[in-house]
Amino acid sequence: DSGVTQTPKHLITATGQRVTLRCSPRSGDLSVYWYQQSLDQGLQFLIQYYNGEERAKGNILERFSAQQFPDLHSELNLSSLELGDSALYFCASSPGTSVSYEQYFGPGTRLTVT
Amino acid sequence: AQSVTQPDIHITVSEGASLELRCNYSYGATPYLFWYVQSPGQGLQLLLKYFSGDTLVQGIKGFEAEFKRSQSSFNLRKPSVHWSDAAEYFCAVGAPVRDDKIIFGKGTRLHILP
Numbered sequence: 212d213s214g215v216t217q218t219p220k221h222l223i224t225a226t227g228q229r230v231t232l233r234c235s236p237r238s239g240d241l242s243v244y245w246y247q248q249s250l251d252q253g254l255q256f257l258i259q260y261y262n263g264e265e266r267a268k269g270n271i272l273e274r275f276s277a278q279q280f281p282d283l284h285s286e287l288n289l290s291s292l293e294l295g296d297s298a299l300y301f302c303a304s305s306p307g308t309s310v311s312y313e314q315y316f317g318p319g320t321r322l323t324v325t
Numbered sequence: 326a327q328s329v330t331q332p333d334i335h336i337t338v339s340e341g342a343s344l345e346l347r348c349n350y351s352y353g354a355t356p357y358l359f360w361y362v363q364s365p366g367q368g369l370q371l372l373l374k375y376f377s378g379d380t381l382v383q384g385i386k387g388f389e390a391e392f393k394r395s396q397s398s399f400n401l402r403k404p405s406v407h408w409s410d411a412a413e414y415f416c417a418v419g420a421p422v423r424d425d426k427i428i429f430g431k432g433t434r435l436h437i438l439p
Contacts, residue, residue, distance in 0.1 A: 213368060213370070215368070244426075246429075253429060253430070253431040253432060254369075254415060254429040254432070255429075256426045256427070256428070256429075259425065259426065266425065267425035267426050269426055301368055301369070303368075303369075308425075310357060310419035310425065310426060310427045311357055311374075311376060311419070311421075313371045313374070314369075314371070314427075316361075316368030316369040316370070317368050318366070318367055318368050319368055
């Protein structure tokens, strides 16, 4: 158990809909990272937040957005969903901003868009 | 920008045999290098990391990796695999100068024969 929790574990929704994925980092960790894992693209970095502020951006679509709240939990919002958005979404946390810190991964949310 | 290649998508070894998983990176200087493991249905867990110093790095679960600058490689090794090592293994690279994200390889799935 990494100490990172993600809800829900599974999500099935239709094209065009909007969903919110939630992540609670390990106690004491200030950084939260979001990743998308799909068969064709592999594990892709989406976005990083540190203590409530956006820190780094990766291959995140404009239809996707994220935020980190004062209690440090984070939410990833996916809108106008397409079939290609079906993937496993991981959240990871670390103590600081540097990638030299170990990232602790949650169990993931499996999103299926039908 | 940094990149990482794992040439083998699948590898099968017999239980008790030695293992080497290949990883090649592209980066202008010495990068941060990581190996993560993903067991079925779980998030990723850090096995080991290299930033500088001794080029042979010891990790958890009996794994080690060797950084070879001349070959731009960071191969993962284990002298004797166990059935519980069956999983997907990801090599990842981070850029110390930018220090904002790590890039994951596509992964190598390890199968263990009894």
